[in-house]
Structures are given as C-alpha cells and as structure tokens.
Amino acid sequence: TFLFYGCSEDFLDVDSREKIEAGDSEEVFEPDDFVTSTYGMLTDWDYAFSWLGVTEIISDNADKGSTPTSTGTDKHFLDGLTHTSTTPSIAAMWERWYKSIGRASYAIEYAEEYGLTDEDYKNRLIGEAKFLRALNYFWLVRMFGDVSLQHTDLLTRAPEEEVYDFIEQDLLDAIATLPNKSEYASGDLGRATKGAAQALLAKVYLYKKQWEDALNYAGMVMTSGEYSLEPNYEDIWRVYSENGVESIFEVQARGEQIAHGVNQYSQTQAPRGTGGWGWGFNVPSEDLLNAFNEEGDTIRRDATIIFRGETLWDGREVSGSVENPMYNEKAYSSANLGDADGDKNVRILRLAEVLLIHAEAANELGDSNTALTSLNQVRARVKLPEVTTTDQGQLRELIWKERRLELAFEHDRWFDLIRTGQAGEVMRAHGKPFEDGKHELFPVPNDQINQTPEMTQNPGW
C-alpha cells in the first residue's frame, strides 16, 4: 500500500457540480417543442428589417424611406439596386431560412424517433414541419435560384429543379397528413393546415409555370369550404380578423407580456420623426400610389398606405410633420407603439392570392372564363368594375396588375416582377440599374462563399 492504493477507475467518476447532468435534469423535450421553434423562426428580427429590403424596398412598390442619412445598414443599396454579395440583408435571409430548414428537419427527425404512439399526431407534427421547410426553401429558391439542399451537400448548390422537387414532395406529404383548418382544436389555431400546404403548392406551381397543377391546387383550396373572402378589404389587417375566414397562413403575434411577435415588424415601418412612433422604413412609392389612383382603387389604396397628416381608422392622428409622405399601413398596429414585439400577425397566404393564382393559371391554359370569374371575385370586394376581356395577353397583364394592387407590401412584388419577366423594363423605367441576366437572382452571400469556396456564384455577381 506504500506504493499503490486504490487504483480503481471509480476515482475517475467525478460528480458534476457546476452543470446539472442530463440524468438529473427534469428537462424533457417533446417533439412539439421542436416544431414550435420552427414556427418561432418566423418571428425573428430578420423578418422585420432584412426581409423588407429584399422583398419590397428593392421593388417598384416601395422606397427605403426613413431619413436620407439613415441607411438601415444597406437598405439604400437594395433600394438603388446597387446591392452586392456582401449586402447584409441578403446574407441574413439566406442564413435565417437555412437555420429554419435545419430546425424543421430536426423536428421531423425527433418526431419520428421519439416514440409517439398517436400516429395522427405524429404525422401532423411532421406535416407542419414539412410545410415550414417547404416554405423556407421556396423563399430561398426564388431569391437565389440553385441552392444547396441541406440534407445532401452543404458545399455545392443543387439545381433549382431539384430544390423545387424537394419542396413539392414536402408539400405533398404535408397535404396528406395535415388537417383542415376547421379540423384543428381551437388551441392549435395558427398551425399549418392542409389548405396552407395546398395554397403554397399552387404558388410553387405558379412559379414553375405548371399551370394545370397550379389551377388544380388553387381550386382545391377554393372549393374546400374552409375559406372565403373577408367582406371588407381593410379588415384583413385588423386584430379581429387574425386567422379569419380569408387567412390561410399567417405568422402569429401577440402584444401582451411576455410580448411575442415578429420582432419590431410594426416599429421599423411606422411613421418616423416628430409625431411619429417608428423608424419609417419601407414606404410606399409614388409609383404605387399612382397605380392605385389610375385604377381608381381607393379602398385598397387607403388600406395599404398611411398618408402624412391623416387620421387612421382607430382615431390615431398621424402628425403632418412626420418624415415621409407615406407609410405601410399593412404593418400598422394600434397597440404596441414602438415596442420590440408587435402584435401584428403577418399574413403570408390568403384566399385572394389563391384566387389570383387560379385566375392566372386558367388564363395561361386558355380558359379565360374561369380566369375572369376568379379575378372578378377579388375586384368585386374592392368595388372595382368587372374585367371582361378574354384576350389572353391583355388578361395576363390585368391579372399581374391585380396582384400588385391586391398584394402590395405582402412581400411578393419583387418576385412577381422577376417571375413575369417585367423586372428589367419596370426597374429601368424607374432609373434603377437593372441588368438582365444578373438581377433576376440575388448573389450568394459572400460569407457563405468564404466558408465554402467550392460554391458557385450566380451569373454577373
């Protein structure tokens, strides 16, 4: 014993004192927790600022806003179409969407392996995650074209076609397992539904110009009996119509403590300066205002635009001395003045868009009557005269215009411009240096290419 005492391996078993060991922790993670965190990603700050830049400010609908010297980091570049691969907003969304995809994939894996006995519940959770994964991939692919599929190879980019195939499969799986909106228990209001997956798939087909499929899936949503148009257009953005009859999918937000919503979404877009209460970014452009006026579309104009000096529907007076002449009313919330977490549910998919997808697909298939029926439903709500032309070309233009006015500031305008091939002409008419063959896609973020030099850059960047 002089030399060796107690040389047993127990000596190496040291009780942890600083950190509670997994076995002693009460913390158990349910599959639902990981699905929740995938939804939660939609409330990230990036959606309140970077997202505005790459979807709206960059387009003809919106300008940077705010004060001339306040750049919002890079919003002036996006507004001026002088963004580059190092523009932070682009990298922010790239990263945000990939992290969301990662969370969705983990949620799927966790739900599959956790040992849930209720098959329907398990499949629903998986369906929700697949819907969210598809949504994030869709946002990625329409912005960047070829992108890497996270589960296959992070170092290179998969062809756009393969990414769309993956999105399609996720959505078909989601459609097969998700309940209809009305089938959910009340406490689950806000989760992804079968209708949401169908509507998104219709939109995916629209982008892919698979008109037949787009028509079918839009039709399924329309005839599901789950949705109808909100009678008054402006009501769509009121608190009382959150998850209302027209709503297919929206980001959930609340204002009470603990406040939780899209971090600062209302604040970044609220009027700025003396008598204002926000940062004043992402403001309606003169061109958008003209578009409303030319159409005589006062209902949607007034629901979409806050004018300097006006009195809002809830009685709030917008001072005549705020910085900019117009602001985005769809982001406006009566509550949560300047609070970090707004109560604004951000509408992602709603029936009016499905009708317009339906109309566009039908028209492309030569069925102008069907197209007109769907189109005019949208117009009738906002008291605009029926469109009657059956000329495919004319009707196409009219449907595109309808999309612009109906969906202004709903984060689609730039991609509609690109998708329909109008972007170059429209942007150049506004004096923006749009280069054909380059600006159709955003550059892959420089930070990503630094990490994975094998990755190719989009043409022209």
Add this chain to the structure above:
Amino acid sequence: QNTITGQVTDADNQPLPGTNILVEGTNRYAVSDFDGNFTIEASPGEVLQVTYVGFKDRLITVGDDTSITIVLQEDTSELDEVVVVGYGTQKKADLTGSISSIEAEDIVKQPALTATQAIQGKVPGINIINSDQPGATPTVIIRGLGTALSGRDPLYIVDGMPVDNIKSISPSDILKVDVLKDASSASIYGLRAANGVIIVTTKQGKKGKAKFSFDSFYGAKSILNPVEMANANQYIDYFNEGAAAIGGYSLQEDQLHNTDWYNELAQVGSINNNTFAVSGGGEHVDYYFSYNHYEEEGVLKDHKYRRGTIKNNNTYRLFDDKLKLTQNLNISFTNENPKPLGAFNNAYRQSPLVPVRYENGRWGQSFVNQTTGIVTYEAGPGESIGRLYSHGNPMADVFFQNEKIHTTTLQGGFTGEFSISEDLKATSRFGATKYYFDKRVFNPMRERWIAGDPTRTYEEFDESRKNATNEETGIIPTSWAYNSLSLEDIETFRWNWDGFLTFDRLFGKHHVNLVLGGSKEKTNVGRRLYGQGYEVPEKEQYWSIQHVSGFFDNVTENVYYTPRTLMSYFARAQYNFDNKYYITATIRRDGSSVFKAGENFWENFPSFGLGWTLSNEDFLKDSKHINFLKIRGGWGRLGNQNVPLNIDQIQTSTGSANQNYVLGPNQELMFGASVASPVKDLTWEIVEEWGVGLDLELLDSRLSGSVDYYDKTTKNMILLVQPLLNSQFAENFYDHGAEVSNKGMEFALEWRDNISEDWSYSIGGNFSYNKNMVENVKPAYDGMTGGSLNNGRITKRLEEGQPLGAWWMYEVEGVWQTQDEVDNNASIEGAAPGHLRYKDQNEDGVIDDRDKKFFGSYIPKYNYGIRLGLNYKNIDFSVDGFGVGGNKVYNGLKNTRTDNENITADTYNTRWTGEGSTNIHPGADRDIEASDYYLESGAFFRINNITVGYTLPDFSKYVSKLRFYFTAQNPFMFTDYSGFTPEIIGGDGGNPYRTAGVELSAYPNTKTFIFGINLEL
C-alpha cells in the same frame, strides 16, 4: 608515520563533512567529520586521495606538515550535472532527450517576480513573452505553439509535485530549472505534457555548518520605449484637416491647455526585494529556510504588487540512511492594488487640449465649445457644447479605481524514499496546493458621475435619481446608486500522489535503470463566492456586504467547481552499454475524468530515445580536441487535456425568442426548443514529435554546444467551428478539425576560459527557429477569425497552410489622392481622398473579405539570446541580450482612432495633406479598417541585463561573502515598432485568436536600474 590532522573545505571556506581521504596504495582511510576535520596516519611522500561527490578529486602529497587544509573545487563540468527528468534524475551526459537546464545564479541575476521571466533568452527553443505589468504572468511557448484554443501553458512540476504555476515561488529559492522540451523526454508526464514540462527544484540544506545569507536590491523603473504623442498645435492642425474633409466645426489656434497625458499618467516605478535564508545540515537532518519579500510599484500610478514568501525544505535520514523523508513547504501571500490598464489605451486617445483637471479642480473631460472652437465646457449664450470623443478621463479612472486583491498559496509535500536494497528504491510522494483569493472592488458611482462633467452637481445627481425612481414601487435603478461594492472569494485545492519503484544497477558494462509507478491527482476542488451590493457607508471600515443598502437588489453568485481527476501508470527503462550506446523507452497511460463521458478516456503515451556517445569510442577517446560528442534522437507522443468542451446543444428561452411561438385564439405563448450546435465528442489533443540532436565539447571543454532538430505535430487540434451559413446549426461549436505542425532548429554555443588566475571570461549564445503551420483542416472548418479590434474589425483568421493566429487583412496599395481616383477604382464604402487604398486582390471591382490577405503571424519565427561574462579578480561583469524576429505586431492603438482622438507626433508628421503629399500615410480623415499599414515588424533586440558586481575580499572571518552590484535591466531595446512594446501577450493569456500581438492596451516595456547586495555568513 605521522598523525596528520586536517580540514576539508569548499572554495568558500565551508567545511565539507563526509569527505573520503584515502592513502593511495593502502587501506588506510578517514572520513571528515561534521566540521570537515579528519586525522589519518601517513608518511611523508605518500599520496592522499581526497574525494567528495560533486567536487573534483584531489591528490595531495604528504610533506612534513602534520596539519593541512584541503580546499576542494566544485566539479562544474556540465556533463556531470544532474538533470531532473521526471520521477528520477540523470546525468546530463546520459540524456537521450532534449532537456535544457538553468542554474540558480542565472535565475536570480535577472530580478523578477517569477523565474520564467528570468529564463527569457537563456534557452534555445523556449519563447517567452514578458509583460512588465506588476504581477503579470509571462507566456511560455516551448518549441512552437501547438494549439489554437486549448491550454497553452507548460506543465510545472516543483520538487516532483505538479502545480498550477510558479508565481508563488521566489526565484531566490530555486536551485535549478530543467525544461523537458521534446516528446521523448516529456511523455513520462503524458497528457499534460503537450506544451512541454518545466521542472523546478528548490534549494535544500547541505551538510555542514549553518549558512546565513541576505540578499537585497532596490530598483527604479520607467517606460523603456515611450511614444511621443502630438502636442496641442499638432492636434489642432490634424483636427482641422479632418473637419475640413468631412465637415464640422474647427478648433481655434489659441487654446487653454497642452497636456502630455503619458507624462501625467506614468511615474517612475520601483522594485524592492529582500531575501533572508538559512540552511545547513547534520547527520540526520538537512534544513533550508527562507523568507522573501518582493514589492513592486508599476509605472502606472499606484499600481502595486507585493509578495511575501516563506520556504522551508527539510530532509530527514533514518535507519542508516535507508529511509529518506523530505518535506517541502512554500507559503506565499500577495497583496495587489490593480489599476485599470485601459488607462494606457485611453491616455493615447486623449486630446492634449483637454486638461487633467480644470482650474476649479474638477476633472477634465473632452468638452468642446463647438461655436467658438475652444476646448472647454464653458459656453456663452447660444453657443453649443459637444464632446471631442466619448472616452472619459484616464487619470480619473485611475483615481477612482479602488480594488484590492489578496491571495494566499500554501504549497508543499512530503516525499519518502526507502532503499529496499542497494539497487531498488521505493518512493512515495504526496503534494498539495491550497489557494485562497479574495478581491474587493469599491466603485464610487456618484463621484464618477460627477467627474463625467464639470457642470454636474450632487443636487443634480439626486434629482436624476429621483426621476429614475419608479413611483409605484419606489425602486431605484442600480445605475443611480451612490456606490457599489463587490467581493469575490475563491478557494481551490489540488493534490497528487505518486508512488514508484526505481531499480538501478550496473552489470559489468551494462547499466540498467528502471522506473515503474502510478499516480493520482485531483485538481479544481473548490468554490467561488461573489457578492455585490450598493451604497455602503463612505468610510472604508464599513465596506462589507453587511452594510450595503437594502434598497437595491444585491447579487450573490456561488459555484462549486467540478473537480478533475487523473489516474496514471508509467514506466521507463533506460539502458546503456559502456556509456556509449543509450536507449530509453517510456510509456504512460492516463485516464482523465474530464473525458469520462467519451468512449476512449484512457490513452497511452509512449516514447523512445536513442543515443550514441562517439567520444567514448576508441577512435575518439584520445582525441585532444573533441572532449565529448554525442548524437541522440527520439520520438514520443503527448497529450493536452485542457481543451474546451461543448456546452448544452439544446437552446430554450422563457422570454420572447425565436424558439417560441404563440398559438390559439388567445395566442398562448408556447415554449419551443432548438438544436444550436452538433454533438461532438471531444477528447485530448494529441501531439507527436520526433527529433534528433547533437551535444559536443571541444578544446579542453572550453567550447560546448548543442544542435537540435524537431518535427512536432498536433494531430487533432480543436477548433471553434463557425457553422456554415447554410447548415442547420446556429451556434459555434468545438470540434477536432486540423493539425498544426511545428518544425524547428535549436543551436547553443558557449566558450569559457580562464586566461589567468585573475581573468576569466565566457561568451555564449543560442538561436532557435520554428516554423508553425496549420495543416489538414477539415473541409469548411477553416475560417475561424480572431484578433478583434473591438470596433467590429478583426485581424486574424485560421486557414490551412498559414501559421496559427495568422494575420488576415487588407493590403494597402497607396492613399487615395483624388475623388476621381476613388470613383474610378474598386474602393470600399466611404472611401475618400486621404484614406488608405486597399488592393482589389481578386480584381472583381469590389473590395470585400475576398480581398484580404495573409501576412504571417505574431509568433516570432526565430529568437536568440547572447551572453557575455567577465571576471577580473573581485569584479564580475555580464551582459545578456535577447531578440526575436520574423514576426509581425499590429499597432491597434494607431489603427482604431475614431472621432477626434489624439495621434502620435509621427502620425502627424507623416500624414497625407493633399494630393501628391504622400502615397503611404493616410490623412487626418481616414477609416478604421484593419490593413497591413498598421502591421509592423515585431522584431526587436533588447539588452536584458547589464550587471557589474564587486565582491569584497575577505575582510572578516564572520563574513564569507559580501558583494555589491549594479544592474541595468532592459536598458536598451532596438526595434522599428512604433508602439510601446512589440511584446504583446494579449487577452486570455496569449490566446492566438484573441489580441496576442495586437497593441490595444498593452503595458509598456520598462527599464529598471537596480542596486543590490549579497551577504553570506
């Protein structure tokens, strides 16, 4: 035959008990007694052979004298030196590995708090980066840096016991330091030896009379390499040029103040050291006792560090010397009053127009009357007051900093050695360290607030405090408390136990030495307690948590550390044939509790070494010129268990975070969870090294030297991996992801000679070269960045093929001369005439990260030391120098200037002043990007030490030695670097991806002039 009586002493007249005296050719012999006395029967003409271990043998022919005194000279041949190799010792001549030794006299010659500071420049292959901040710990890099993020410190072993550091040991108590540099010798310490092993042996008593010594010195310190800042006029010019470029008010020529901030901030520091020691030994007990007091006041006002050390080493010999018990004890107390080092950085940035204090006694601040252009806080009606910059007054920071740190370290152990037989010895050793730390910080928040603006009053403070108070609850925000007090208490304990058997025997010409043993160690046993409260009474006597105000929320933190245990087995076999052929094989098997959760928490660390002493072969044995020649080589594996570990990978939050979501008609908050980082099973970093070396002594051993080559690779370096943007993970995580190699050469050469009785001299030098490179990085694992300038800019990046901590930044290709140039070339956002122009490396028309380039590393590629010693009669003189080269350092102070901070006089004199003025230096309006403009050569050569000493000739029989000396420490430094010091340890004790090599708030090098005495009784 006569009866001869005599005494044997050493050169210092100290009696040598136990000396053997043999009459040659007879069996008559004697052994000297306790006082060195002996009697022996011998006839005139017979020869006495006098031998004593560690001394040269002497032959004395008996004459008519029956009373003789024999003086033995110490045997100083380096080859007979005993080297501590871990669980044993070896003669230097018998080594197969690469081990360097530093003797006591070399350590105490360079007055320092810690022995490692004194080693700088003395040993090839060891790169020491010093800081002259009182109480600072230098960084020690042995044979290149082998890790990015894990522990970088060598293993310290004191008298056989592992310790955290050697800061608590007085250099005067150290007998010698042995450094195990290569894997073949260090692998006996297994998984703690990756950064080399430093073995410290402290002094023991020697048989003989009690010896008293008293050593004392006092020195004065000042900044070695001051930087001249711009004066008031230069500052005004520079300011106005900047204002002209970007718009804004300008300053008037006539101002109120011209402050030299460094002059105000820096003082002549002092160092004072006193050591008293007594040692001796008898038949059964040897003893050594010492007390040391070290006190230093830095060049920053009131920055003090004091240390008291008590050392006691005793050895007891029992049972006919069969059992030897050794007891070591080291107690140290430190007492420190730190001052904010940020003051150096801040002083650099202060405008000379701002006074330390205004005429009315209030602290100066950077207020400026923007209407009149006068730097003052006073304004007439309608005039507006602004600030030049946001930094506060550094003198006020120093004034208000009220911090005290006390530590107590008790370190010691007990060793028992039992000789089972002549060949076999059993050793058991227990060592332990108990450490106490306490720190008290008093922060006069109200006074600081008042100092922030000369117009503020106490009434205003109370008014603001009232306004900030919550009306309903009455809660006052802590930021409006009058003062705060924080206390921190840390207590740690570590122990180790070793048991081993040593077998040593000569079978004819076969010499065998075997060691076999086991070891257990427990460290990090302890706790931390922290408390913070607000508004204690103003008198210092009441500064305790007991007296804090109940109005505020107090903070209490407490953690009990998770201990670490280590269990090991080790064995070493050494064999040599006829002192010609040597072979050593070692194996250590370590298990560590840190990796208990992993699958392979046991690991083997083998090594071997070979040696061939050519000079003992027949063909060289009689060579007149070659006295010693040996070639050796070896291979070994080492580990590093101080690795960073991944923390929980699942993230949750109870607030509003992007993990959570609201659902249902009432929008209930649902708490979610997400995976932040992948699960990576981490284990120790493994280092493998092979090397060859050659030792030689020529020309009557007057010339000695050695050459070494080594090739060392860390096989599985841990990186902090930034997840790919397109991966699922959000948080950085640790993973084994690269190799790092260190290849190098070491040379040492020394010439020593005695010209005559009166004259002797020595001249020596060493040189080492190391090439460091990151290799085999896993795909997408490189790109770890570091070297933050705290302004959003970084200066370092990890990449395959580059050294660790490689500089990575823009390359400057000139200065923008005109706006036209800016508009027609690739430029960064905000570029303007007078700004530096960065090269578009990839020629894509855009300046971004892809245009950044690698520029080498802050780690010197080579370092060297030289020494010169001269003795003439009673005068000794020596000069030591140290230098490094092949490295670059970053002048972050110069680079990070923002707003209207001050600049150096040199920056002022060389600046761009308009088109065509210079294409090298930027103008008054410039950006803050990191670029190679601010990256400068870090090469320097410094005279470390010049010492002249005079030893009084025997003037009293009670005084055996009295020496006076004068030392100039760091009197000269030769460097092109424009900052305060090219020796920059940086944050986190030299972490290559922190601010190592970046001067942002580095403590300046100091020079010290010292006078001292050595007295021995």
